[in-house]
Amino acid sequence: MTDGRDTCKPSRRELIRSAVVAGAATGGAAGAQSPAPFAADAGVDRVVVLPGKTYLRGFVGRGRAPSATRPHNGVKGPEPQPADLQQERIRIRWSKVSGPGTVQFADPSALTTTAAFSAPGAYVLQLEAEGPAGKAVSTVAVTAEPSPPARALAAARVEDFQLTGGFWKPRLRNLIVNWIPHCIRQIERTDLETGLGGIDNFMEAGKKLRGEPHGYHKGFVFSNAWVYQTIESMSLALGYRFDGDAEVEQAHALFRKTLEEWIPLILAAQEPDGYLQTAFTLPRRTREGKVIESDKFRHWDPAHRQDHEGYVAGYFLEAAIAHHRMTRGKDGRLYQAAKKLADCWERNIGPPPKQAWYDEHQSMEQALVRFAHHVEEVEGKGSGERYVRLAKFLLDCRYHAAVLPRDRSEYCQSHLPVIEQYEAVGHAVRAAYTYSAMADIVMETGDADYRSAVRSLWSNIVHRKLYLTGGIGS
Numbered sequence: 001m002t003d004g005r006d007t008c009k010p011s012r013r014e015l016i017r018s019a020v021v022a023g024a025a026t027g028g029a030a031g032a033q034s035p036a037p038f039a040a041d042a043g044v045d046r047v048v049v050l051p052g053k054t055y056l057r058g059f060v061g062r063g064r065a066p067s068a069t070r071p072h073n074g075v076k077g078p079e080p081q082p083a084d085l086q087q088e089r090i091r092i093r094w095s096k097v098s099g100p101g102t103v104q105f106a107d108p109s110a111l112t113t114t115a116a117f118s119a120p121g122a123y124v125l126q127l128e129a130e131g132p133a134g135k136a137v138s139t140v141a142v143t144a145e146p147s148p149p150a151r152a153l154a155a156a157r158v159e160d161f162q163l164t165g166g167f168w169k170p171r172l173r174n175l176i177v178n179w180i181p182h183c184i185r186q187i188e189r190t191d192l193e194t195g196l197g198g199i200d201n202f203m204e205a206g207k208k209l210r211g212e213p214h215g216y217h218k219g220f221v222f223s224n225a226w227v228y229q230t231i232e233s234m235s236l237a238l239g240y241r242f243d244g245d246a247e248v249e250q251a252h253a254l255f256r257k258t259l260e261e262w263i264p265l266i267l268a269a270q271e272p273d274g275y276l277q278t279a280f281t282l283p284r285r286t287r288e289g290k291v292i293e294s295d296k297f298r299h300w301d302p303a304h305r306q307d308h309e310g311y312v313a314g315y316f317l318e319a320a321i322a323h324h325r326m327t328r329g330k331d332g333r334l335y336q337a338a339k340k341l342a343d344c345w346e347r348n349i350g351p352p353p354k355q356a357w358y359d360e361h362q363s364m365e366q367a368l369v370r371f372a373h374h375v376e377e378v379e380g381k382g383s384g385e386r387y388v389r390l391a392k393f394l395l396d397c398r399y400h401a402a403v404l405p406r407d408r409s410e411y412c413q414s415h416l417p418v419i420e421q422y423e424a425v426g427h428a429v430r431a432a433y434t435y436s437a438m439a440d441i442v443m444e445t446g447d448a449d450y451r452s453a454v455r456s457l458w459s460n461i462v463h464r465k466l467y468l469t470g471g472i473g474s
Helices: 012-026 168-188 199-209 224-237 246-268 302-307 309-326 333-348 364-379 385-397 428-445 448-464
Strands: 039-041 046-049 053-057 059-062 091-098 103-105 112-117 121-131 134-145
Touching: 039 121, 046 053, 046 448, 053 448, 112 134, 168 224, 168 246, 199 224, 199 246, 224 246, 224 309, 246 333, 309 333, 309 364, 333 364, 333 385, 364 385, 364 428, 385 428, 428 448
Parallel strands: 039 134, 046 134
Antiparallel strands: 039 059, 053 112, 091 121, 103 112, 121 134
């Protein structure tokens, strides 16, 4: 009933929500052709770069169709529950519905399989699940692209360019004159209640390593990154000239003075084996006064995977690169410390007998590739290859090296092997760092599976998850 003002007319959001819930309940959201007590889901649309293959992980079960309702966006309904195919006597069959070439399935009767394509073009694949209780089908669109040219684009170096005016120059000046000095002041403060944990953490870690009385690590476990980001910012800013601008010259002088004060403090906080993160060198104390003996934690321990070891380490490598380039290689202090840190990781992490590892928050992966490039510029071709191998190993460990139940999570892009991730999900910053590092690996190795995953992720973000502003976070 209405009162003539359409007060009961459902909103667009309610219509979409109702359609998704109804589809998930009947299998229709995943393309079911006839009612069944289970739904089929062939997965998300994706791109495959020839001659590569695509990885298929079908779902047959009850509840929401996994690929049709992510992110949930308020969609109600039970969590996906896989069916027992053997007990329910459900037969699986993958097939090609349309497309210009042939499709070769590794095992068309398995939920998890691969598909290879003979020619470029748009394909539709179908997953059919049929048992005594009924049948459900689902389709997935696959765009097969030809292999790109062998030669990839090279990275653009910021220091090779100057801003001469227009939109960006006044904004860059504002960063140099106002924002970076503000960051320096905040990092050097010891009286903060919010955002605490700056250069003082390095001072205390240095004391501990020298055997002197020391305090606790302050702030978040990742607070070292703020210091490294500011070092990188200062180093980049020193490469820009504003001739005759007294305020810029004053800021540049501040940056040089600050770097000279901070660098010895950071070097003193680096452990003898090269490891560097004050949240592990020092004990921590919570706001409630509880002491956490984090200085006794084992490094790269799955129990502390959330403690940002790789995130912080990656930012240190990035800062060291920027500083070394800014000095044109004349000041190698941070560069050598970064090599010690990267070598510490490389000695301990890798295929057996080394240990498997991945960080909940990515950063080290892309930083290692950039660091590899810089090392090769400094020390010659081949000298950085081990860092590229380590970056790929860290990415390959996601999902595969899971130990605890929480280790496989969309939030940190460890819910699937990276070569099977065709949809952008989870924490936007972590996702962007993962996908950027994956693209780096494609550029370095030409790996076909990485290439197809990266193209799929790019397509998924650009066509389905990009704001008008170009942003991907919320």
